[in-house]
Amino acid sequence: MSSTSSQRAVYARIRSNPRFAELVSKRQGFATLLSVIVLTIFYGFFMVVAFTPKVIGQRLSEGSYVTVGIAAELFMFIFFWVLTAVYVKRANGEFDDITSEIVRDASKEVK
Amino acid sequence: MLARLNVLLLGLLAPALAFAGDAISATEKQPLNLHAIGMFVVFVGMTLGITKWAAGRTKSAADFYTAGGGITGFQNGLAIAGDYMSAATLLGLTAMVYAKGVDGYIYMIAFFAGWPIILFLMAERLRNLGKFTFADITSYRLNQSKVRTMAAVSSLTVVCFYLVAQMVGAGQLIKLLFGLDYTIALFVVGALMMVYVTFGGMVATTWVQIIKACMLLAGGTLVMILAMSQFGFSFENLMTKAISVHSLGEKILFPGSLLPDPVTALSLGLGLMFGTAGLPHILMRFFTVTNAKEARKSVLYASGFVAYFFNVILLMGFAAIIIVGQNPEFFEGGNIGGKIIGGGNMVAMHLAKAVGGNLLLGFLSAVAFATILAVVSGLALAGAASISHDIYARVLRKGKATETEELRVSKLSSIGLGIVAIILGIAFEKMNVAFMVALAFGIAASANFPVLILSMYWKGLTTRGAVVGGYSGLVAAVLFVLLSKSVWVTVLGNAQALFPYDQPALFSMPLAFLVTIIISKLDNSAEAQAERAQFDDQYVRAQTGFGAAEASAH
Numbered sequence: 087m088s089s090t091s092s093q094r095a096v097y098a099r100i101r102s103n104p105r106f107a108e109l110v111s112k113r114q115g116f117a118t119l120l121s122v123i124v125l126t127i128f129y130g131f132f133m134v135v136a137f138t139p140k141v142i143g144q145r146l147s148e149g150s151y152v153t154v155g156i157a158a159e160l161f162m163f164i165f166f167w168v169l170t171a172v173y174v175k176r177a178n179g180e181f182d183d184i185t186s187e188i189v190r191d192a193s194k195e196v197k
Numbered sequence: 198m199l200a201r202l203n204v205l206l207l208g209l210l211a212p213a214l215a216f217a218g219d220a221i222s223a224t225e226k227q228p229l230n231l232h233a234i235g236m237f238v239v240f241v242g243m244t245l246g247i248t249k250w251a252a253g254r255t256k257s258a259a260d261f262y263t264a265g266g267g268i269t270g271f272q273n274g275l276a277i278a279g280d281y282m283s284a285a286t287l288l289g290l291t292a293m294v295y296a297k298g299v300d301g302y303i304y305m306i307a308f309f310a311g312w313p314i315i316l317f318l319m320a321e322r323l324r325n326l327g328k329f330t331f332a333d334i335t336s337y338r339l340n341q342s343k344v345r346t347m348a349a350v351s352s353l354t355v356v357c358f359y360l361v362a363q364m365v366g367a368g369q370l371i372k373l374l375f376g377l378d379y380t381i382a383l384f385v386v387g388a389l390m391m392v393y394v395t396f397g398g399m400v401a402t403t404w405v406q407i408i409k410a411c412m413l414l415a416g417g418t419l420v421m422i423l424a425m426s427q428f429g430f431s432f433e434n435l436m437t438k439a440i441s442v443h444s445l446g447e448k449i450l451f452p453g454s455l456l457p458d459p460v461t462a463l464s465l466g467l468g469l470m471f472g473t474a475g476l477p478h479i480l481m482r483f484f485t486v487t488n489a490k491e492a493r494k495s496v497l498y499a500s501g502f503v504a505y506f507f508n509v510i511l512l513m514g515f516a517a518i519i520i521v522g523q524n525p526e527f528f529e530g531g532n533i534g535g536k537i538i539g540g541g542n543m544v545a546m547h548l549a550k551a552v553g554g555n556l557l558l559g560f561l562s563a564v565a566f567a568t569i570l571a572v573v574s575g576l577a578l579a580g581a582a583s584i585s586h587d588i589y590a591r592v593l594r595k596g597k598a599t600e601t602e603e604l605r606v607s608k609l610s611s612i613g614l615g616i617v618a619i620i621l622g623i624a625f626e627k628m629n630v631a632f633m634v635a636l637a638f639g640i641a642a643s644a645n646f647p648v649l650i651l652s653m654y655w656k657g658l659t660t661r662g663a664v665v666g667g668y669s670g671l672v673a674a675v676l677f678v679l680l681s682k683s684v685w686v687t688v689l690g691n692a693q694a695l696f697p698y699d700q701p702a703l704f705s706m707p708l709a710f711l712v713t714i715i716i717s718k719l720d721n722s723a724e725a726q727a728e729r730a731q732f733d734d735q736y737v738r739a740q741t742g743f744g745a746a747e748a749s750a751h
Contacts, residue, residue, distance in 0.1 A: 093744050097734040100741060110740055117317040124317075128310045132466070135303060135452045142299065143451035151436030153450050155299050159306050163504040166313050170500055173317060174493045182490060189743045 099192040109184045116176065120169050127165070131158060229376040232559025233566075237375070240408070240567050241389065247404045251397035258600045259746075261398035261607060262329040262582050263484040266746060268403055270491035274498025276403045277482050279410030281308075281499065282506050283572060284370065284565040287417065290507070291545035294514020295522070298449025301514055305507040309500065311470040316496040319474060322653045322739040323483040324492035328746040329586045330579075331480040331645065335652045338731035340660040340724065342592045344648075347667045349587040351644035352477040354671065355637045356580035357621075360573060360614065362633040364622030367569040373539055374546070374562040383622045386570060391615040393574045394581065395608045399485060402574045409567040414506060416557075416564045420545070421509045423552035424516035439518040444534065449518075461698060468702030472638035475646035478579035489742050517548045524551060573618065581610035632683035632699075639678055643670035643705035647713055653739060656732040659717045659725040666713025673708050677701035 100106050134141055135155075142155035259265050268276070293301035326334040332348035364383055371382035393401045428435040443449050473479055486492050525531035527547045529538055537543060550558040585607030590598045598606075648667045651658045678684055680695035698704075717725075738744045 094734060096743060097737045100737045100743065101733060106737070106740070113740075121314055121317045124310060124313050128306070131306070139452040143447070151433055151440070151450070153299070155450065155452070156302065159302050160508070162306055163309060163508065166310060167500055167504050170313050170316055170497050173313075174497045177321070177493055178490045185741050189741050192743075 096189075096192045100188055103188055103191065105184060105188050109181060109188065113177065113181045117173065120173055124166055124169065127162060131162065230374060230559060230562060232555050233375055233562035234559075236559050236563035237566050240412070240563055244389075244393065244401070244405045244408065244567075244570075247408075248393050248397035248401040251400035251404065254400055255396070255398040258329070258586070258603050258607075260400065261604055262578075262586065263481070264399040264403055266485060266487060268485040268487075268491075270486060270494025271498050272403065272407060273482060273486050273491065273495035275410045275502065276406040276485075277479070277495055277499035278502035278506075279406035279413070279568075279571055280479060280482070280575060281503050282410065282413055282568075284568040286506070286510070287413065287561075287565065287568075288542040288545050290510045291514045291517060291548070292541045292543075294511055295517045295544045296541060297453050298443070298445065298515075299451065300453045302507075302511050303452060305510070307466055307469060309504055309507060311473050312496060312500040312503065314470065315474055316493060316500075319650070319653070320483060320492045320496050321489040321742075323480065324486065324489045325739050325742040325745045326653065326735065327480075327484045329481075329484060330582050331477060331649055332583070332587045335648050335663060336591075337652065338728050338735050339652070339658070339663055341596075343660055343664050344667075345587040345591050347664050348645070348648075349583040349592075351640055351667060351671045352583040352587075353580055354675075355475075355477060355640050355645070356576050356583070356614070357617070358633040358640075359637040360576050360580070360618045361621045361625055362637070363569065363573050363576065364618050365625050365628075367573070368622060368626065370569070371566060373543070374565060379626060380623060383619050386573060387615045387619040387622075389570055390573045390577055390618075391612050393570075394577050394611040394615075399481075399578060402571075402578050403485060405567075405574060406571045409564070409571045410502070412560075412564045412567060414502065416549075416561050417506060417509045417513065420549050420552060420557065420561070421512050421516070423557075424520060424548060425512060427520065427552070428516070435512070435515055435519075439515050442523055443518050460703065461700065464698055464700035464703035467706060468638045468642050468700050471646045471706060472642040472702065475641035475644070475649065476637075477583065477641075477645070478575040480645075480649075481575075481579050481582065484746070488745070513545060513548060517544050520551045521547045527551075577611050577614045577618070580614045581607045584610040628688065632678055632681070632688065636675065636678045639674035639701040639705060640671055642702045643674040643709045644668070647706060647709040651710075651713055655714075655717075656729055656736075657717050658713070658732075659720040659722075659728050661720045661722070661725065662713045662715075662717025665716045666709050669712045670705055670709025673705035674701045677705055 142153065142158075144154045146152050146154065146157055254265075255261050257265070290301055290305060293304065323331070323334065326337055330348070330352070332345045332352070335348055336344040364386065367386050368379040368382045371377050371386075372379050375382070377385070393405055397404075425435070428438065440447055440449065445453075482495070483492050486495055521527050521537075521544055523533060524547075525533050527538055528534070529536045537547070539546070546558060546561060549561040553560075585603050589606045590596065590603045594602075644667050647670060648658075648663045652663065677696050677698075678701055681697075681699050681701070682694040683699050685691050685694050685696075
């Protein structure tokens, strides 16, 4: 799948635009941060399951069946989904605005 | 038991197969279930109508493979959720919560947690670089013939094992739920699949998946609400009763026998998370949306539906402990605590019958059948795309095939895959095919995923590295599963497994990465230099979507 020479010219212009480097580092940094949060919480939870399973079944309060495990998992379902929403909102808004600006500039200069 | 549960769980992501292992031992032909058949006929009528409509819109190759790239994020989200929430999710996970309590919930979070990662690291690049198959991405700057052949071989291996496992599971489940003969069930599934895919392509396949996802969400929610109404919608009330009657008592609140050693847990987790990210029919869904924006939205919607449904299943499982577990009607010989009629996977169905009568049972059975159909259709389409787009159009014809020729080959391939699926399904009826699911995931995680992610992120990747690494991942995954207990002992009848774990991913995936990286680094040929030089342009396209395949106008 090779690109045409005019496409290659646009790619070169995009690359030399400092806004592109800014976009990439911002977005990649954000995505990496969120991934690290998800993986840390998730594998942290799994470590507890593997090594101190007793904690999982502990009740949050006397006479309630909401345990640490159930509460933590419900929290993960909601929190991970919220992070997904946060990423989509920022990527589809802020990041995509910069992207279309960069692409527009680069395409304009070529013509 | 553990191996069986692992396999059961494995099937979840990758729809509908999971019950293969369990269903086999448990199925006995049931009396004809007229409610279920009636509702299923309505579903089939509806989907055939959609296929007819879709056929009118399926003219170009883009229409056939990716619905012209015109699916919205919301629609695609539902379709992905449909791929994810299989009959196995409904039946297998309800049964697991019923039998093991909170263990089932721990598994559900493991299935869910892969999605945010796919969104953060892959969704956007997949959409910006891909067109019809994921090999479009891996071969973007590498040698087309070699890399596409490798990708097609591993994709087809995944698709075939998966299809066979699906077909055998489908035949068993349908026999159980509908009282239809195994062979007849296979022909019904195979024939409908061929009709959907051949005539309606991705448009029909997506809509079948969407309808089915809605039915599943509605059916599950209804059963959950009816069940919870018996406990005054109080979680405390439900849990007090469940703990008092469950044979494990308070232990259902603690992690149990499902995660015995760290290696098994880790290998399973890796295989699930990265296997999903290497399944050809799941990856293909990212090419059906208009742009990266919609690709991201589809993950948002899909993971929302999945998270919701998993929590519904948790409540269904706990409620079933009391409603099904204390009702002699659902046990063989009326013996409470004995063998459940139809096997453990039937708990969800029994719950539906207990709270909503034969009508709700029929509805849920029809949903299960619809699920199987939708999943095999997606698989067949992905397999057909590998044959026609990668092998035929790019490798054999070197990109010189006309669109009409490519389309004809893809339709013939779908029919061929349907026939192969039926024949193999019949051939494997009596065999334990559980290992095929592990194999499909293992290969996806070890052959497809490493090359795919490296092609998107690593400039140093070369053709030689990708091809050698991809094939070693493929061979290693196949070999490890072959030597594991589920094939070496269970199928081949040897005394002792040569490879101690049922899940290959923890070993075969790092191996594939390692080989790919080392061979690429050692590769200093002129082609390799040229390939590295092209990464920069690919990188800009991956990040900005400039030059990405666009939606065809309708």
